[in-house]
Amino acid sequence: MSMVMQSGEALVDSAPRFPRKRKGISGRSIAILVFLSICAAFFMVPLYVIITTSFKTMEQIREGAIFSLPSPITIEPWINAWDNACSGIRCEGLKVGFWNSVAILLPSLALSMILSSVTGYALALWNVRWAGTFLFVLFICAFVPFQIIMIPLIILSSGLKVYGTIWGIAIIHAVLSMPFLTLVFRNYYKGIPQEIMSAAMMDSGSFWRIFGEIIVPMSGNIFIVVLILQVTSIWNDFLLGLTFGGLGTQPMSVVLANVVITTTGEAAYNENMAAALLTAIPPLVIYFVLGKFFVQGITAGAIKG
Amino acid sequence: MPRVIFEDIIKSYGKLTVLKNLDLAINDGEFLVLLGPSGCGKTTLLNLLAGLLDVTAGRIMIGDRDVTDLDPKDRGLAMVFQSYALYPTKTVRGNLKFGLAAHKLEKAEIEQRISWAAKLLQIEPLLDRKPAQLSGGQRQRVAIGRALVKKVGVFLFDEPLSNLDAKLRTEMRLEIKKLHDELKSTIVYVTHDQIEAMTMATRIAVMDAGVIQQFGTPDEIYGRPANLFVAGFIGSPAMNLRPATLSVSGSTVAARAAGVDLDVSRYGFTTPPRDGQSVVIGLRPEHFGEPDAAVADPAGNFSLPVQYSEKTGSDATAYLKFGDGLIATRVDPEQIGRFKQGDTVNISFPQGKLHVFDAQSGRRL
Ligand SMILES: Nc1ncnc2c1ncn2[C@@H]1O[C@H](COP(=O)(O)OP(=O)(O)OP(=O)(O)O)[C@@H](O)[C@H]1O
Ligand SMILES: [Mg+2]
Numbered sequence: 078m079s080m081v082m083q084s085g086e087a088l089v090d091s092a093p094r095f096p097r098k099r100k101g102i103s104g105r106s107i108a109i110l111v112f113l114s115i116c117a118a119f120f121m122v123p124l125y126v127i128i129t130t131s132f133k134t135m136e137q138i139r140e141g142a143i144f145s146l147p148s149p150i151t152i153e154p155w156i157n158a159w160d161n162a163c164s165g166i167r168c169e170g171l172k173v174g175f176w177n178s179v180a181i182l183l184p185s186l187a188l189s190m191i192l193s194s195v196t197g198y199a200l201a202l203w204n205v206r207w208a209g210t211f212l213f214v215l216f217i218c219a220f221v222p223f224q225i226i227m228i229p230l231i232i233l234s235s236g237l238k239v240y241g242t243i244w245g246i247a248i249i250h251a252v253l254s255m256p257f258l259t260l261v262f263r264n265y266y267k268g269i270p271q272e273i274m275s276a277a278m279m280d281s282g283s284f285w286r287i288f289g290e291i292i293v294p295m296s297g298n299i300f301i302v303v304l305i306l307q308v309t310s311i312w313n314d315f316l317l318g319l320t321f322g323g324l325g326t327q328p329m330s331v332v333l334a335n336v337v338i339t340t341t342g343e344a345a346y347n348e349n350m351a352a353a354l355l356t357a358i359p360p361l362v363i364y365f366v367l368g369k370f371f372v373q374g375i376t377a378g379a380i381k382g
Numbered sequence: 383m384p385r386v387i388f389e390d391i392i393k394s395y396g397k398l399t400v401l402k403n404l405d406l407a408i409n410d411g412e413f414l415v416l417l418g419p420s421g422c423g424k425t426t427l428l429n430l431l432a433g434l435l436d437v438t439a440g441r442i443m444i445g446d447r448d449v450t451d452l453d454p455k456d457r458g459l460a461m462v463f464q465s466y467a468l469y470p471t472k473t474v475r476g477n478l479k480f481g482l483a484a485h486k487l488e489k490a491e492i493e494q495r496i497s498w499a500a501k502l503l504q505i506e507p508l509l510d511r512k513p514a515q516l517s518g519g520q521r522q523r524v525a526i527g528r529a530l531v532k533k534v535g536v537f538l539f540d541e542p543l544s545n546l547d548a549k550l551r552t553e554m555r556l557e558i559k560k561l562h563d564e565l566k567s568t569i570v571y572v573t574h575d576q577i578e579a580m581t582m583a584t585r586i587a588v589m590d591a592g593v594i595q596q597f598g599t600p601d602e603i604y605g606r607p608a609n610l611f612v613a614g615f616i617g618s619p620a621m622n623l624r625p626a627t628l629s630v631s632g633s634t635v636a637a638r639a640a641g642v643d644l645d646v647s648r649y650g651f652t653t654p655p656r657d658g659q660s661v662v663i664g665l666r667p668e669h670f671g672e673p674d675a676a677v678a679d680p681a682g683n684f685s686l687p688v689q690y691s692e693k694t695g696s697d698a699t700a701y702l703k704f705g706d707g708l709i710a711t712r713v714d715p716e717q718i719g720r721f722k723q724g725d726t727v728n729i730s731f732p733q734g735k736l737h738v739f740d741a742q743s744g745r746r747l
């Protein structure tokens with residue numbers, strides 16, 4: 078015990094020989110902090126207002142103090158928004174839109190990811206004739222604004238009898254995102270060491286077997302990135318859902334817009350805010366959940382080093 | 383079992399021709415080493431044989447099959463890559479198993495081959511690990527294992543030992559050699575390490591700039607280098623190569639280099655020497671006699687000042703000033719004390735060990 082004490086004391090006694098200068102807060106870092114705070118406030122203040130308002134009663138909202146905290150707290154606006162808010166003449170809430178969005182999201186996710194990962198794999202790792210030309214065309218396609226091809230697409234999809242259906246919207250989402258996603262996958266697969274591919278060519282030589290057994294297991298990260306990208310863009314899409322969605326097949330974003338503009342009597346701000354938040358939640362959840370699955374060093378141990 | 387033949391192979395990348403009219407025949411059961419400096423086309427040649435690259439012109443035969451246009455998986459080869467190229471998401475077992483993907487085998491047979499290879503390479507305890515959880519030497523063994531399970535007639539190795547440390551490299555060298563003795567298959571092994579080549583090969587093909595400079599047993603390559611490139615490339619420290627002029631009078635032929643006459647009368651000239659012909663003479667450092675002691679049948683005696691000397695534990699080399707350059711001589715480390723800087727030493731060189739090359743063509747005379 079005393080030994081320990083002694084050595085402890087000795088440590089305390091000896092002042093460091095080369096003390097480090099303590100870093101103070103300089104004027105520059107204050108400026109940066111202030112700037113960042115303003116940026117954060119820029120986003121946080123509206124969010125604060127939306128969240129608090131969604132829990133307020135209409136009486137409190139009528140008082141006009143938009144920064145006040147909700148009292149009493151009520152979740153009725155959330156229930157109403159989900160269950161019986163009126164969009165036009167239908168008063169079934171956002172839930173219809175939610176399930177429509179899910180029904181659009183899942184097939185278009187599957188379709189776009191399968192199509193573009195296989196195409197990217199072929200373009201990156203196999204000798205495809207005209208691969209360069211094809212890539213160039215994809216590159217151009219990736220930057221054509223949707224509005225330009227909207228009318229032809231409508232004509233095309235009604236010719237194919239999918240206009241106004243959930244499948245129609247799903248397929249069009251998948252097709253429109255394919256050029257960009259193919260480029261993303263192709264660049265990722267280009268980073269796979271050539272010798273791994275050569276080894277697979279000698280071991281199996283089968284396009285699908287190599288894809289399924291070697292390449293897909295190495296693609297976890299890029300699938301997550303693409304998933305986040307796609308979920309966000311498909312869920313948040315408005316224009317495509319508006320133009321291609323028929324009555325009862327509209328996605329959540331379109332239903333939300335209708336709920337907000339449909340007013341009977343006074344505008345139910347609390348309900349509208351709750352509806353907006355409900356619509357925004359799913360991509361956020363996906364983002365936080367999937368972010369955890371990022372793995373590091375996908376080729377670890379494959380090659381020398 | 384197959385004999386591998388390259389016939390008049392040309393490989394170009396656009397304007398750059400990497401392999402030029404290359405011919406090579408590899409016997410069944412041979413351990414052929416492709417030896418050459420970096421960038422000379424060794425990997426390219428191996429990839430052509432494996433079918434991972436297409437030849438620009440020429441024909442490749444394995445056994446009596448023309449495989450020039452076959453897919454890699456149909457050529458009946460197995461390859462160990464320069465970078466191992468293990469499948470990172472598969473376990474060691476999975477890696478070995480995928481090696482058999484193209485073969486339609488029964489489950490029991492697959493299991494049996496995997497355990498055979500794992501036992502041979504002592505990787506049994508590692509079978510359920512991922513490549514990232516292995517050391518360099520273990521990865522190396524897995525890479526060899528993935529090739530072995532295929533039980534093919536021809537194995538290709540692309541510098542498999544180049545990233546291992548010296549001790550592990552020596553061990554693996556022996557193991558690969560042992561494997562070859564056991565399996566009796568044909569091995570084509572690429573390296574730029576001459577020790578590997580000399581110790582493992584039954585025959586060596588020395589390559590430079592896309593051309594095979596010499597093809598022969600390690601003894602032939604070392605004892606009778608076919609040209610200046612091979613002479614300078616094989617041996618460490620490198621052979622001393624000095625310009626000289628021949629003088630022929632009757633039956634005596636002498637090579638005069640920097641004021642020293644070397645008797646080459648009994649050298650086995652393949653073409654008759656001409657008087658005044660400019661040549662390059664080659665003297666291996668390890669063939670010089672001991673200082674102040676004449677060798678039997680000397681070609682010439684040198685009396686040269688010591689420039690500097692270096693010891694490498696088991697060996698020592700002294701560098702002597704000769705003309706406007708240096709010549710290296712291997713010295714018994716015990717004797718190195720006699721080679722003090724600035725001292726002049728007398729050493730001689732035996733006739734039988736001389737090499738004479740034509741100065742113009744670089745070919746052995
Ligand atoms: N895809 C390619 N395009 C153009 N030139 C290439 C290509 N691949 C290889 N080369 C060239 O071909 C030559 C031979 O390359 P190769 O890989 O066969 O060398 P190597 O003998 O294996 O060398 P190292 O010992 O460094 O592995 C080099 O000069 C290289 O620059
Ligand atoms: Mg190489």
